[in-house]
Structures are given as C-alpha cells and as structure tokens.
Amino acid sequence: MEASAKKLAEQLSAHGYKLTRQRRAILAVIASSEGHLNPAEVYERAKADCPQIGLTTVYRTLDILAKLGTIKRVHFDGGCHSYAPASRGHRHHLVCTGCGCVVEFEGGDLSALLEAVASQTGFKIEDHWLQLFGKCPACRDGS
Amino acid sequence: MEASAKKLAEQLSAHGYKLTRQRRAILAVIASSEGHLNPAEVYERAKADCPQIGLTTVYRTLDILAKLGTIKRVHFDGGCHSYAPASRGHRHHLVCTGCGCVVEFEGGDLSALLEAVASQTGFKIEDHWLQLFGKCPACRDGS
DNA sequence: GTACTTGCAAATAATTTGCAAATAT
DNA sequence: ATATTTGCAAATTATTTGCAAGTAC
Numbered sequence A, B: 001m002e003a004s005a006k007k008l009a010e011q012l013s014a015h016g017y018k019l020t021r022q023r024r025a026i027l028a029v030i031a032s033s034e035g036h037l038n039p040a041e042v043y044e045r046a047k048a049d050c051p052q053i054g055l056t057t058v059y060r061t062l063d064i065l066a067k068l069g070t071i072k073r074v075h076f077d078g079g080c081h082s083y084a085p086a087s088r089g090h091r092h093h094l095v096c097t098g099c100g101c102v103v104e105f106e107g108g109d110l111s112a113l114l115e116a117v118a119s120q121t122g123f124k125i126e127d128h129w130l131q132l133f134g135k136c137p138a139c140r141d142g143s
Numbered sequence C: 001g002t003a004c005t006t007g008c009a010a011a012t013a014a015t016t017t018g019c020a021a022a023t024a025t
Numbered sequence D: 001a002t003a004t005t006t007g008c009a010a011a012t013t014a015t016t017t018g019c020a021a022g023t024a025c
Helices: A003-014 A021-032 A039-049 A055-068 A111-121 A137-142 B003-014 B021-032 B039-049 B055-068 B111-121 B137-142
Strands: A071-076 A079-085 A091-096 A102-106 A124-135 B071-076 B079-085 B091-096 B102-106 B124-135
Touching: A003 A021, A003 A055, A021 A039, A021 A055, A021 A079, A039 A055, A039 A079, A055 A071, A055 A079, A071 A091, A071 A124, A102 B111, A111 A124, A111 B102, A111 B124, A124 B111, B003 B021, B003 B055, B021 B039, B021 B055, B021 B079, B039 B055, B039 B079, B055 B071, B055 B079, B071 B091, B071 B124, B111 B124
Parallel strands: A091 A124, B091 B124
Antiparallel strands: A071 A079, A091 A102, A124 B124, B071 B079, B091 B102
16 A cells, blocks of 8 residues: 555544444555546546445545545536545645645635625525536646 | 516526426426425425426426526535526525525625636636525524 | 426436445554 | 444435426417
C-alpha cells in the first residue's frame, strides 16, 4: 500500500472501522486515482487487488468515506455520484472537462462575497460549495 | 397563467417547442415554486392543473428546460436531481437548509479568484459553479 | 395535415437491504 | 471471542424507451 492510501486507512481506523482487505483495495484505488470515480469504476479497479469484492461493499465504503470527509462528491450535470479524495480543510475541486482529472485548490478568499450575499438576502450562510471546470494543461494543448 | 410562467413559456416556443397543456402546467409549477423540486414533486403538483399528465412527460420537459437554461439543477449531497428556475445571465443559487427555498444572487466578482487558480494550476478555466447553503430569514428566526 | 408530443407499460439502470458466513481486532 | 463486515440475491427506486394515439400549429 502506498503512502497516500495508508493515510486514508488511518482515518478509517481512527474512527473505529476495521481495515479489511476490501477497504484497503478501495482506498488504494482512490488514492491513486487522478480523477473522479463512480462506484462502478471503483469496483472494477478494486477487483484487481481483491477479486472477491462486491459492489455492495464499494457503496458502503464510499458512504463511510464520504461521511468522514475522506472523499468528496464531485458534482456536475452529467452525473453526481463520483468521488475524489479530499484533503483536510476547506478545499475546492477543479475538474478537467477533457480527461476528467480533478485537482484541488485553496479556496481563495470568498468571505467578502459571502458577507455581501448574507446582507443582501438576510440568509445566514453556513456553507459554500465551489467547483471549477476547465481544461488541464495536457488537454489544453493536446486537442 | 401568471406572468412568470408566461415568460418561461415564451422561451419554449421561441425554440420551436409546442405549448401543450402539460408543458404549461409544468412551467406554472416551476414558476410558482419557492424552492427546488425534483421530478416526482413537479409531477405531483402539475397534476392539479393537468390530471392526465404522466411522469414521463415531466422528465422529458425538465430535460428540455434544463437544456435551454430555463431551469438549473440544484446540487447538494442529499440529492442532485432537483431543479429551480434560472434567470438569464450567470447567477448562483443560495439554498436554505431549513425549508429548501432557493434564492438567486449575483455572482459577485470571482474573476480574481479564477485567474489565481488558472495561473496556479495551468488550467484554462471554462466555467464555474458556486452554490451557497444557509438559513433563510424565516428559518433563521423560527427554529 | 403533419410533425411533434403524449401516456402507458415495459425495459433498464442504480442503489439499498436482509441475512448467514467470514474476519479484524 | 465477538462485534463488525462481507457477498449474494432480492427488493426497491429512479430513469429511459418504444410505440400507437392524441394534439398544437
């Protein structure tokens, strides 16, 4: 298991979850993924490591990881059930519309915007969600 | 048909779509909705106006409206298949986590942020997607 | 009149659940 | 040892499609 997957595994055991062969395989897939993966894709790739794994387990594990904040759902109009690894802290995703790879970035400073919206609308803002779409360096030059 | 629904209807016919009883009913539901609605909810409400409407038609009509940009999908972790009316121009949605109502706001100025991310990552940013969550004035005081 | 639109029922796809067997700690 | 986790198959839910009949223009 490579370094990044080990970190993710620690998050699981720190919360009292057992580290099974299946979960390790799923974590390895996610850690090594460049982009966002849906449950079926995770399942396919995890089978390389752990042939007996079931799709149900993938669903259950992704739920746990999403709840822990280890992974985050990536939303876009074509489908909203893909996940990408998430770092600690509030980060946002930048998704390549060419190859689907996902990069995290520091969320700039939105506080001025949030305050403006709050006073404009009377809402108490609790959370925000920003996602950017574009072409990564490779896809930008390539096609 | 009230004013707002009439405007939406014009968008449909301007694109060569016929204005059927069913489509009018769906538009009326959307125009008068305070929040986001999923296909099943639209269907239930549209039946008041047009009892013979089928769920299939709701799906098909929502697809058309989303393609035209008349409505926009509202994404959040609990479900990503709800829609809210969208104004022309680039606006963002503010969703109340209490009652589910949706308000649009002018998207502040994100250009500095976008440029920073672009130069940081090498991506060519094509689109962005911002959604805020909070409590609307009523839900804020109420509970 | 004609092409677009509809509702139905059936097909497909996606996700969840119950449960006995397996396993990490 | 034991509570958690698993895989399977079945159940459920959501969405899409084919097609003959209906309807807006």
